Amino acid sequence: MASSSSYNCPCAACKFLRRKCMPGCIFAPYFPPEEPQKFANVHKIFGASNVTKLLNELLPHQREDAVNSLAYEAEARVRDPVYGCVGAISFLQRQVHRLQKELEAANADLIRYACNDQVPTALPAPPGASSIQSMAPRQRPVEYNRRMGNEGGYYQAPGMPMPYNLPWNDNPSGDTDGGGGGNM
Amino acid sequence: MRNHEPRASSSCAACKLLKRRCSPSCIFAPYFRSDEPKKFAKVHKVFGASNVSKILNEVPEEQRDETVNSLAYEAEARLRDPVYGCIGAIALLQRRMVELQVDLAIARARLARYSAGSPPILNDHGSIMIPTLAELPACGHVPSQEFRFV
Numbered sequence: 001m002a003s004s005s006s007y008n009c010p011c012a013a014c015k016f017l018r019r020k021c022m023p024g025c026i027f028a029p030y031f032p033p034e035e036p037q038k039f040a041n042v043h044k045i046f047g048a049s050n051v052t053k054l055l056n057e058l059l060p061h062q063r064e065d066a067v068n069s070l071a072y073e074a075e076a077r078v079r080d081p082v083y084g085c086v087g088a089i090s091f092l093q094r095q096v097h098r099l100q101k102e103l104e105a106a107n108a109d110l111i112r113y114a115c116n117d118q119v120p121t122a123l124p125a126p127p128g129a130s131s132i133q134s135m136a137p138r139q140r141p142v143e144y145n146r147r148m149g150n151e152g153g154y155y156q157a158p159g160m161p162m163p164y165n166l167p168w169n170d171n172p173s174g175d176t177d178g179g180g181g182g183n184m
Numbered sequence: 185m186r187n188h189e190p191r192a193s194s195s196c197a198a199c200k201l202l203k204r205r206c207s208p209s210c211i212f213a214p215y216f217r218s219d220e221p222k223k224f225a226k227v228h229k230v231f232g233a234s235n236v237s238k239i240l241n242e243v244p245e246e247q248r249d250e251t252v253n254s255l256a257y258e259a260e261a262r263l264r265d266p267v268y269g270c271i272g273a274i275a276l277l278q279r280r281m282v283e284l285q286v287d288l289a290i291a292r293a294r295l296a297r298y299s300a301g302s303p304p305i306l307n308d309h310g311s312i313m314i315p316t317l318a319e320l321p322a323c324g325h326v327p328s329q330e331f332r333f334v
Contacts, residue, residue, distance in 0.1 A: 046231060083254045096277055102288055107291060
């Protein structure tokens with residue numbers, strides 16, 4: 001974590017804002033002078049005073065991560081003014097959905113093979129029940145349901161279905177070509 | 185008797201919050217209806233009205249609706265998670281993607297053994313040997329830019 005709150009070396013924020021970088025400047029630890037674009041992007045999208053308010057609401061040990069995530073979002077929004085980093089979320093949601101479908105299909109094939117094998121160690125499945133649990137361990141489809149619950153601050157925006165439906169695909173705003181999401 | 189002129193149409197949510205007159209050419213009005221005050225309040229709190237106005241002025245008019253929706257989504261994410269905002273969702277999705285890719289590669293490797301007609305390789309306990317990652321075929325593109333916090 002760089003600290004440049006010295007009289008002789010203003011941080012990138014104070015350089016940008018053309019003000020004296022005081023000791024205790026809230027921006028100084030996170031916007032070193034050698035990364036001017038980082039603050040320029042954050043300032044353009046969020047504004048200095050909004051960032052100040054946000055940082056003041058956080059504990060000191062959380063601020064570096066907060067600044068990094070703001071910088072990431074700001075850069076994404078500068079590159080793609082229409083979708084910003086939401087484009088990446090939509091792209092990843094589609095990829096996850098696709099992989100889940102492919103895994104389901106592969107597991108279904110595994111079940112078919114396993115049933116055809118008629119391995120003696122497998123208990124006969126009760127009628128109508130899923131064949132997964134009655135199989136010997138080596139025949140069980142690959143588990144994909146681990147860690148599927150919400151965690152790490154992920155949420156579903158109210159009023160917005162998941163996946164976040166965007167009319168485009170692989171390219172950032174303006175181009176439509178079918179498929180995935182924004183590039184960064 | 186003084187004639188009372190009819191009031192102008194009601195202000196949009198943005199102008200109501202900003203306590204200003206909503207002009208016919210207000211850039212916010214089409215996207216921040218007066219019956220959705222929270223939408224603009226959140227966007228204003230995170231981005232600020234003037235920044236939103238600049239962003240909207242930069243994009244073609246036909247894309248402003250999507251722009252506002254994505255800004256509202258980001259603002260909501262940031263308010264719920266002030267440290268990571270949307271980035272938390274991105275990191276989680278990337279992790280899920282990698283997990284699914286590994287699981288899919290394992291399942292396909294098993295299928296390949298079955299379809300080749302070769303019996304599964306068993307270990308000393310009679311259980312099937314799961315191939316190591318190095319033995320697996322390429323399982324597709326993994327996003328090269330994984331967002332990491334140290």
